[in-house]
Amino acid sequence: MHGEYKVPGGKLVVADVDVSEGVRIKRAQISGDFFLEPDDALERINGALAGLPIEASTAQVAARVRAALGDGVEMIGFSPEAVAVAVRRALTGATGWHDHQWEFVHDVPREPALQMALDEVLAEEVGNGERPPTLRVWEWASNAVIVGSFQSLRNEVDLEGAAKHNVTVVRRISGGGAMFVEPGNTITYSLYVPESLVSGLSFVESYAFLDDWVIGALNELGIAATYQPINDITSPAGKIAGAAQKRFAGGALLHHVTMAYDMDAAKMVEVLRIGREKLSDKGTTSANKRVDPLRSQTGLERGAVIDRMAGSFKERYGLAEGKIGDETVAEAQQRVLTKFGTEEWLTRVP
Known part of the structure; x- marks a missing residue:
């Protein structure tokens, strides 16, 4: 499942998601033209998404990402909410x-x-x-x-x-x-x-x-x-x-x-x-x-x-x-x- 979200005034966030047995996210890969520091924060975002139920709301997905990142992470041009929107768009079959x-x-x-x-x-x-x-x-x-x-x-x-x-x-x-x-x-x-x-x-x-x-x-x-x-x-x-x-x-x-x-x-x-x-x-x-x-x-x-x-x-x-x-x-x-x-x-x- 593929979803994209262009943050208004910001960057593009892309979510490629595999679903396990139609109920949970098995694997997720976030990408885009945003800026993120430190480098390993991307793996933390991807890891946070694995296991989430596919019915999880945008707020719930964003909260999971934010908790996994903790302090000291710089997200430029996007946010946990933007990641969540891209994921929801992937799961709902959104078009671009x-x-x-x-x-x-x-x-x-x-x-x-x-x-x-x-x-x-x-x-x-x-x-x-x-x-x-x-x-x-x-x-x-x-x-x-x-x-x-x-x-x-x-x-x-x-x-x-x-x-x-x-x-x-x-x-x-x-x-x-x-x-x-x-x-x-x-x-x-x-x-x-x-x-x-x-x-x-x-x-x-x-x-x-x-x-x-x-x-x-x-x-x-x-x-x-x-x-x-x-x-x-x-x-x-x-x-x-x-x-x-x-x-x-x-x-x-x-x-x-x-x-x-x-x-x-x-x-x-x-x-x-x-x-x-x-x-x-x-x-x-x-x-x-x-x-x-x-x-x-x-x-x-x-x-x-x-x-x-x-x-x-x-x-x-x-x-x-x-x-x-x-x-x-x-x-x-x-x-x-x-x-x-x-x-x-x-x-x-x-």
Whole structure:
């Protein structure tokens, strides 16, 4: 059994595991591009893993490794927890990024409710094996506020402000906070992946794992971007992006991210019921300023940022041009009528 785990901001940890009679680890070999001192500490790690039941949790595996190492060991670029994740990924049959043929869709502008429906339909197609894992960059046809699946509509959105600024309010299927978007002011993308890609990772770990490529892309653009648990990407100039996830019973995972390119903060606070503290978290201390971390820090047009991001993904994992077929769009349009465009769905949490 083979499992790999790239530590966000760190090194690759690889676990090759033999199992005895399907119940315990018979032999384990840890490897990777990490640094470890003293040299014999690797044998201690491997020895600690032998005999562990295959049901052992990540925390239990990490505790076993930590106890075997004791004091005086330097682990650079990884940790006992990273070893444990690699082992769990081996035992659960996790796949890696390079195990999949990725498709890229830079989508046409679509109305907000249809965007919500497409996320659900595309994820289901990946789970059903009808579509390869896909990176989709959205384009918005109109202004929108997107509330999280579990947020209270009246607590999050000023409906009068939304009407004043011609903003459509919709609800997505993932949790997390509300987003304000206008065409051209954000970069929104979705990853539709098989659940095997995040097998062995906790919910929180999967966020860092799936965001690692885009943080690398932003670093290549000269932005000192870092992951901030649970679901934010930030820089010294302020928050850049927020992520959200939804896991499907069919074996797929949706991971979508909205990044601030050049946002009108004054308009945002008229539409969203957010205070000064949350506005500051988004990179500005005054509603009279624009939230523009991507534009100001890169000096690039929005399209150029998207191209550079997609290019970075392609260099890492490969990326072929894909498309969204008419049948997929038709199914999403039907779900707008029955779910995502209905008052019942929008006010599921009034």
